Amino acid sequence: MTAQRTTILIGQAAIPLVLLALWQVSAMLAGDFYIATPADAFAALDRDWFFDSLGATLLAAFVGFLIAAAAGLWIGVTLGLTRFWGKVLEPVTLSVYSIPKVTLFPIFLTVFGFGLGSKVAFGMFHGIFPILIIAMNATREVNVVHLKVARSLRLSRTQTFKQVIFPSIYPSLLTGLRLGFSLTLLGVILGEMFASRAGFGYELVEAITLHDMPRMYGIVATLVVIAFVVNALLLRWEQAASGPRRAVAAR
Amino acid sequence: MSEARRVRATRWGLVLAFLALIEIIPRLGLVNPIALVPLSEMVWQLWLLLKDGTLADHILRTLTSIVAAGALAVVTGLPLGVALWRLETTRRILQPYLTTYYAIPIFAFYPLFIAIFGLGSMPVIIIAWAWAVVAIVLQTVIGLDAVPPVLVKVGRSLRLSSWRMFTRIYFPAATPHIFTGFKLAASYTVIGVIASEFIQAEKGVGFFVGFSYNNFAIQNMYAAILLILVFAVALNSGLLALERKLYGRQG
Numbered sequence: 001m002t003a004q005r006t007t008i009l010i011g012q013a014a015i016p017l018v019l020l021a022l023w024q025v026s027a028m029l030a031g032d033f034y035i036a037t038p039a040d041a042f043a044a045l046d047r048d049w050f051f052d053s054l055g056a057t058l059l060a061a062f063v064g065f066l067i068a069a070a071a072g073l074w075i076g077v078t079l080g081l082t083r084f085w086g087k088v089l090e091p092v093t094l095s096v097y098s099i100p101k102v103t104l105f106p107i108f109l110t111v112f113g114f115g116l117g118s119k120v121a122f123g124m125f126h127g128i129f130p131i132l133i134i135a136m137n138a139t140r141e142v143n144v145v146h147l148k149v150a151r152s153l154r155l156s157r158t159q160t161f162k163q164v165i166f167p168s169i170y171p172s173l174l175t176g177l178r179l180g181f182s183l184t185l186l187g188v189i190l191g192e193m194f195a196s197r198a199g200f201g202y203e204l205v206e207a208i209t210l211h212d213m214p215r216m217y218g219i220v221a222t223l224v225v226i227a228f229v230v231n232a233l234l235l236r237w238e239q240a241a242s243g244p245r246r247a248v249a250a251r
Numbered sequence: 252m253s254e255a256r257r258v259r260a261t262r263w264g265l266v267l268a269f270l271a272l273i274e275i276i277p278r279l280g281l282v283n284p285i286a287l288v289p290l291s292e293m294v295w296q297l298w299l300l301l302k303d304g305t306l307a308d309h310i311l312r313t314l315t316s317i318v319a320a321g322a323l324a325v326v327t328g329l330p331l332g333v334a335l336w337r338l339e340t341t342r343r344i345l346q347p348y349l350t351t352y353y354a355i356p357i358f359a360f361y362p363l364f365i366a367i368f369g370l371g372s373m374p375v376i377i378i379a380w381a382w383a384v385v386a387i388v389l390q391t392v393i394g395l396d397a398v399p400p401v402l403v404k405v406g407r408s409l410r411l412s413s414w415r416m417f418t419r420i421y422f423p424a425a426t427p428h429i430f431t432g433f434k435l436a437a438s439y440t441v442i443g444v445i446a447s448e449f450i451q452a453e454k455g456v457g458f459f460v461g462f463s464y465n466n467f468a469i470q471n472m473y474a475a476i477l478l479i480l481v482f483a484v485a486l487n488s489g490l491l492a493l494e495r496k497l498y499g500r501q502g
Contacts, residue, residue: 004340011344034367087258088265091488098438099483102358102446103457103476106464110286182354189356193450200359208362208451216366220359231354232347 036213041221044214049203054222056198057188060116064123065184069177071124072131076176077165079132080139090136097129102190109195119191119199126187127180134176138169171242178234185227288473297474306475312454313444316372320379321440325433328384332391332432333417342392352385361447370453379443383436390432394425427498434490441483 020038027035036044079086105122112118142165150160192201200219207215274290276282288296300306335342357378364374398421406420448457456475463472 007340008343011340012347015344015348030367035363084254084258084261088261091491092262092266094491095484095487098442098487099480100442100445100449100457102442102449103460103479105449106460106472107287107476110283179353182356185354186356186358189359190446190450204359204362208365211366213366216362220363223359224355227354227356228351231351235347235350 032213034213036217038217038221040214041217044212044218045222050222053198053200053203053219056196057185057192057200058226060119060188060192060199061123061181061185064120064188065127065181067120068124068127068180068184069131072128072176072180073135073173076132076135077139077161077169080136080142081165083140086136086140090133093129093133093136097133101126101187105190105194108191114195115197118195119188119201122191123184123187127184130179130183131173131176134172134179135169138172138176139165142168171238174234174238174241178231178238181234182227182231185223185230189223285467285469288470292470293473293477296470297477300471300474306456306459306478309454309456309459309475310478312372313448313456316375316379316444316448316455317440319372320376320383320444321437323376323380324383324387324436324440327380328387328432328436329391329429331384332388332429333395335388336392336395349385349389357382357443358446358450361450365451370451375444375447375452375455378447379440382443383439386435386439387429387432390428390435391425394428394432395421397428398424430494430498434487434494437490438483438487441486445479 023035023038027037032040079089101122104125105118108118108122108125112121146164146168147160150164155163188199189201189204192199193205194201196202200223204216204219206212207219270290273287277284277287277289335345360381361374361378364377368374368377402420402424403416406416411419444455445457448455449461452458456479460472460475460479463469463475
């Protein structure tokens with residue numbers, strides 16, 4: 001058993017190296033017109049713009065995520081508590097979740113203008129749905145007896161939320177927040193690709209226009225690392241909150 | 252009225268009210284006429300575009316890409332899922348990576364595939380496939396894991412061969428989960444194809460939205476957005492209804 005555990009840990013540690021090696025080999029096979037080598041990509045991450053872009057993208061993602069989390073939690077819990085409206089709106093939210101949101105970007109651009117506003121709003125629009133849907137479903141699962149106790153103790157709405165609802169939905173909510181953050185980041189990057197002068201999305205489009213392969217690969221690799229690290233941290237938090245249960249989520 | 256009917260009536264009422272707002276707001280001049288087009292004009296414009304064949308090529312390209320990517324995801328995802336289910340160690344090595352997979356902003360890879368394969372269906376299909384396939388893999392593993400032990404015991408006591416165990420016991424018992432995988436994969440494929448086309452392409456309905464926007468053809472843009480939304484929502488509701496009918500549960 002311990003031997004198997006060691007194999008698994010070594011295997012998990014080896015995966016990034018395997019991916020890096022695959023990247024290197026494909027770059028050597030395809031040539032640097034098509035694929036930049038990892039070393040070139042890393043060297044292309046120039047200090048002049050890298051930290052500015054990192055700051056811009058993370059700031060937009062963070063602001064968008066905070067709004068998505070607050071609004072998603074509030075709407076989700078409200079819909080979870082009022083069963084009628086929850087039933088009315090659930091299919092609607094699921095439908096909006098499943099549409100190709102990118103095509104709606106021109107509308108965001110018209111409403112929020114070029115720059116920070118539209119990319120934050122677009123990121124939020126991507127991130128809010130998993131948070132809302134998961135908060136709604138988790139609130140429905142809150143033990144009815146607990147809610148009745150809260151009512152007979154005459155707890156205020158805020159107190160009921162803090163003392164009864166929040167502790168109960170907390171583990172699922174973390175899943176929602178993790179998925180929500182990933183989608184917010186995606187939304188922000190897409191927003192930057194179309195309408196911004198800052199951030200990794202913008203730099204990526206610049207690199208495409210100039211056919212600057214090392215920079216393109218450098219940016220994409222950075223985005224993958226950011227997404228992976230943030231997600232792994234949130235996943236760890238989530239698993240600590242929900243106990244040693246298996247967490248395989250398809251979404 | 253029963254509750255279910257009231258829920259449905261309210262939902263449709265809200266949807267109709269929303270559609271009515273899209274019609275009325277631009278007509279009353281509450282927003283800039285180049286920002287939003289009344290719904291009736293979107294529908295009329297869509298009808299004209301469909302009738303004169305402007306959209307035919309784009310629709311054909313988009314549908315071909317969706318079908319190709321979806322089929323590819325099924326053909327590769329199922330065997331990979333089965334293999335991963337059998338190979339316990341490999342699965343445990345890959346698990347944290349599979350859980351984080353959907354955190355990666357996949358569209359950032361799209362320019363890389365354009366650089367390698369050139370502008371056309373190929374990079375679009377690859378992105379859509381890459382986004383959809385993992386949902387099928389994960390759901391296949393989950394489904395095969397969830398096969399009730401009783402069924403496995405029945406198979407064993409009938410001394411079924413391992414092939415027959417798989418085709419007669421495991422696979423049929425896992426189909427509800429696998430279907431959920433297909434459903435997710437379908438919406439991921441649609442999003443993957445249309446979003447990629449919107450980012451950069453030379454054909455396709457997603458491309459048509461961006462192209463119209465860049466050329467200030469707002470009516471054409473909204474007509475195409477309408478077509479995309481109707482298609483995505485119809486596909487999703489259709490699959491959801493099919494799932495409920497086949498397996499009598501909510502996805």
